[in-house]
Every structure is written in structure tokens, then in C-alpha cells.
Amino acid sequence: MGNIxxxxxxxxxxxxxxxxxxxxxxxxxxxxxxxxPLLDYNDDELVLVKVKSCGLCGSDLRYYLGENPWGQHTLGKYIPNPPNIVLGHEFSGEIVAVINPGLRELLGKRVAPICSKVCGHCFYCKHGMENLCPETVHIGHGQGWGERDYFPGAYAEYVPVWAKSCYEISDSMPWETAAMMDLLAVGCHVARRGNIKPEMPIMIIGAGPVGNSIIQVANILGAGRVIILDQAEIPLTLAAKAGADFILDSRELSHSEIIDLVLRTTEGVLPASIFDTVGTKKSFDLGIRLLGKAGTYVNVAVHDLNLDVNSMSIASEKTITSSCNFDVIDYEDTLRWLEEGRIKVDDWIHRISLQDVPYIFPRLIQDQKKDIFKVCINF
Known part of the structure; x- marks a missing residue:
């Protein structure tokens, strides 16, 4: 008989x-x-994490409303969601169980896991584009698990993850700070997709958690003047704390007025990088109009929209692109910066319990003032 x-x-x-x-x-x-059922997944690399804290991501709201943002961003198409997804992919916790005896030393480790596993053998994985793997198995997204009664996620007391994806965190790092790692790594990848040029101005449209992440990474990467635009007071206040140089409250401003103010603060130089975390037709139009020569516009929130683009918009070697997931190096760099205190999230957190989650979703969708910046479920 084989080993049981x-x-x-x-x-x-x-x-x-x-x-x-x-x-x-x-x-x-x-x-x-x-x-x-760890043993039923036929993956000896899986371990069980006791969840200590889990962030509520903007993509979770999109799943709630019937979208599939992973499919839209990674595959460029709509994928229907299966029933009974346990959401939650931004989390931290303690490893409490393993299958492989060789992983026994991981028991008790405090970790902030990467929430996905790529196949390793498709065209994209073989050519260094693992973040675009179509066979990704995803925590909290319902992808890659086959037919299941429930699809794993971290809006739960325990969650399965992969040993190689578990990054140990220091004893001094709060659980809820570690739970921001996925979001911060996304911000890091977005910033790198924007081809930030040293001392050149950049602009971020939308000062939500991703926007505030981009601010901090952009400063680390050597960006020049950092401009941020939003219509809500709390995100803009946090953006100033995060290191934005010029804050624009756009509630009463036309696009022409915004462009004029940006040119004043940059002494006539259009931003070399535009990061659009909103992803609407209006934000796209504004971003393209503001993009400087040889600049890069990054759409961070891909929606199923038809956009009007004049080919002159990409004159002067401009680039229009998007950002998808993150690379392992983004995660590792971000964790180091977080441990070093170069990235800060302490002022972001709105704490709730697991039982509060069904009630907070409708509130967040209706929250036009953005009074709640970043929800974190603490266990």
C-alpha cells in the first residue's frame, strides 16, 4: 500500500x-x-492558514455586483462567476496545518500569502509573464478550482494557500498591516507599468487605496512632482499624508480647468505617467489629454467600455496600456518597503468583524462621500 x-x-x-x-x-x-478539504485538492503544497485579518478590495465589490474583474483584466473577456464564492484575497494569518511532512517547519509562521498559483507551463509562464497565466488558481476569485461546493477565500476563519506563496512577516507587523500586502503589490506593479521617469511629473486619477499605494511606490521609484485627483475629502487628505505634492479636488472643476492647474504646478510639463484608477470614459479622456510626450497612460480599472480614441492621442510616442495583477518581485519589494516603514497604511483602516461583511457591502456601494477608506475584517 502507498503512503496515506x-x-x-x-x-x-x-x-x-x-x-x-x-x-x-x-x-x-x-x-x-x-x-x-485540503486532501481533496490533490496539491501537496497546500497549507491551511488561520486568518487573522482580511482586506475588502474594490474588486470584491465588482464580484458582488456580478462582474469578474480577474477575467476582464487578465483574459480581456467576461467570465460568469460560479455560485458560492468565498471572497477575500488580501489577508494575513498563521499557518496551522500542512499536508507535506517536509513543510512541518512552517507551522506557527506568521504570513502574508500571495493569493494565487500559476500553472508554470503555459506560453505566458514560460516567457516571464506569469501574471497573465490563464490557468491561474485564485483565492477569493473562484478561478481554477474546478467544480466545488464552495470556492476558497479569506472571508473565512481558515483558508488554503500554497507554501511557496507564504511570505513570513515580522512579529512587530500588525496583522491588518500585513493584510494590505496584495493591494500594495498591485500598486507597485501599476507604478512600474507606468514607466516612471526620474524627476518627471506623474498624475494619479483617483485617490483610493490603489491610488494612495501608487503615490508611495512612485516616490520610492524616484518620480518627480506627484499630482493626485479625486472628488472626496478623506482620500485626498490621506494622499497628502502619503506624499502627494499637489492635491486636486475636482468636484467643481472642468477638464480644461484641471489641465490648466496641472500645467501651472509642473511649469508647463505634462505628466510622463498617468495612472487611471477610475476607468471611466471621462477619466480616460482626461488622462489622454494630460499625457506628455513619450508618456504612459495606465488603466488600472478595466471595464467593458467602448472608448473614443483619436490616433493623434498616441502621437509623440505615447503608450496606452493596462495593469494586471503583480509579479513576485513586486510583492517581495513591497513587503521589504512595508517592513522598513517606507510604505505606511496605518491611517487607512476601518475595522469590522466577519459578521458585519454582508451589511458593509451595500453601504460601500452607496458611499458617494467615500467616508470609509479601507475596510479590514479582523478575526
Whole structure:
């Protein structure tokens, strides 16, 4: 007989766990579900993490409304969502169980895991574009798991992840700070996609969590004047703390007035990088009009929209592109900067419990003032 696999744990494991389940569009339920069946996934690299903190991402709101942002960003097409997704991909926790005896030393480690695993053998993986792998298995997105009663995510007391994806964090780092790692790595990848040029001005449209992440990474990468635009007070206040040089409240401004103010603060030089975290027709139009020669416009929020683009918009060697997920190097660099205190998220957090999640989603969707900046579920 072959070896019988068994779960090796550092604590007694429950048979059921509390989780927030997206049963269908706009229906979130807090319920008891079976503990994730580690042995049934046929992957010895999987470990079980006891979730300590989990961020609520803007993409989670899009899943709630029936979109599939992973499919839109990574594959460029709409993919229907399966029922019973447990959302949540920004998280931190403690490794409490493994399958592979060789991973026993991971038990008890404090980690901030990468939420996905790529196939390693497709065209994109073989050519250094793992973030575009169409066979990605994703925590919190319902992708790559085959047919399941429930799809793994971190809006739950426990979550399965891959050992190689688990990055250890220091004892001094708060759980909720570590839970921001996925978001921050996305911001890092976006900033790098924008081809930031030393001492050249950049502009960020939208001062939400991704926008505030880009500010901090851009400063680390040597950007010149950092300009940020939004229509809400709290995000703009946090942007100033994050290191933005010029804050634009656009509520009463036309596009022409915004362009004039930007040119004044840059002494007539258009931004070399534009980061559009909003992704509407209006924000696209503004971004293209503001983009300088040899500049790069990055769409961070891809939607199914038809955009009017005059080919003159890309004259002077301008680039229009998007950003998708992140690379491992983005995650590793961001974690180092976070540990060193070069990136700060302390002022972002709005803390809730797991049981609050079904009630916070409608509130966030209706929150035009953006009074809540970044929700974090603490366990």
C-alpha cells in the first residue's frame, strides 16, 4: 500500500468554519461551511492558514455586483462567476496545518500569502509573464478550482494557500498591516507599468487605496512632482499624508480647468505617467489629454467600455496600456518597503468583524462621500 496522506496540524481543527459566501450577485451570507478539504485538492503544497485579518478590495465589490474583474483584466473577456464564492484575497494569518511532512517547519509562521498559483507551463509562464497565466488558481476569485461546493477565500476563519506563496512577516507587523500586502503589490506593479521617469511629473486619477499605494511606490521609484485627483475629502487628505505634492479636488472643476492647474504646478510639463484608477470614459479622456510626450497612460480599472480614441492621442510616442495583477518581485519589494516603514497604511483602516461583511457591502456601494477608506475584517 502507498503512503496515506494526512493533515499535520499545530492545533485541533474544526469540522466547520464561519465564512461569508457570495451565493449569487448581490447576495452575501454569513454561514457555517465545511472546513476546506485540503486532501481533496490533490496539491501537496497546500497549507491551511488561520486568518487573522482580511482586506475588502474594490474588486470584491465588482464580484458582488456580478462582474469578474480577474477575467476582464487578465483574459480581456467576461467570465460568469460560479455560485458560492468565498471572497477575500488580501489577508494575513498563521499557518496551522500542512499536508507535506517536509513543510512541518512552517507551522506557527506568521504570513502574508500571495493569493494565487500559476500553472508554470503555459506560453505566458514560460516567457516571464506569469501574471497573465490563464490557468491561474485564485483565492477569493473562484478561478481554477474546478467544480466545488464552495470556492476558497479569506472571508473565512481558515483558508488554503500554497507554501511557496507564504511570505513570513515580522512579529512587530500588525496583522491588518500585513493584510494590505496584495493591494500594495498591485500598486507597485501599476507604478512600474507606468514607466516612471526620474524627476518627471506623474498624475494619479483617483485617490483610493490603489491610488494612495501608487503615490508611495512612485516616490520610492524616484518620480518627480506627484499630482493626485479625486472628488472626496478623506482620500485626498490621506494622499497628502502619503506624499502627494499637489492635491486636486475636482468636484467643481472642468477638464480644461484641471489641465490648466496641472500645467501651472509642473511649469508647463505634462505628466510622463498617468495612472487611471477610475476607468471611466471621462477619466480616460482626461488622462489622454494630460499625457506628455513619450508618456504612459495606465488603466488600472478595466471595464467593458467602448472608448473614443483619436490616433493623434498616441502621437509623440505615447503608450496606452493596462495593469494586471503583480509579479513576485513586486510583492517581495513591497513587503521589504512595508517592513522598513517606507510604505505606511496605518491611517487607512476601518475595522469590522466577519459578521458585519454582508451589511458593509451595500453601504460601500452607496458611499458617494467615500467616508470609509479601507475596510479590514479582523478575526
Amino acid at each position: 496522506k494526512r493533515i499535520i496540524s499545530s492545533e485541533p481543527l474544526p469540522q466547520t468554519i464561519q465564512a461569508i459566501v457570495l451565493e449569487k450577485s448581490e447576495k452575501l451570507t454569513c454561514k457555517e461551511i465545511p472546513l476546506w
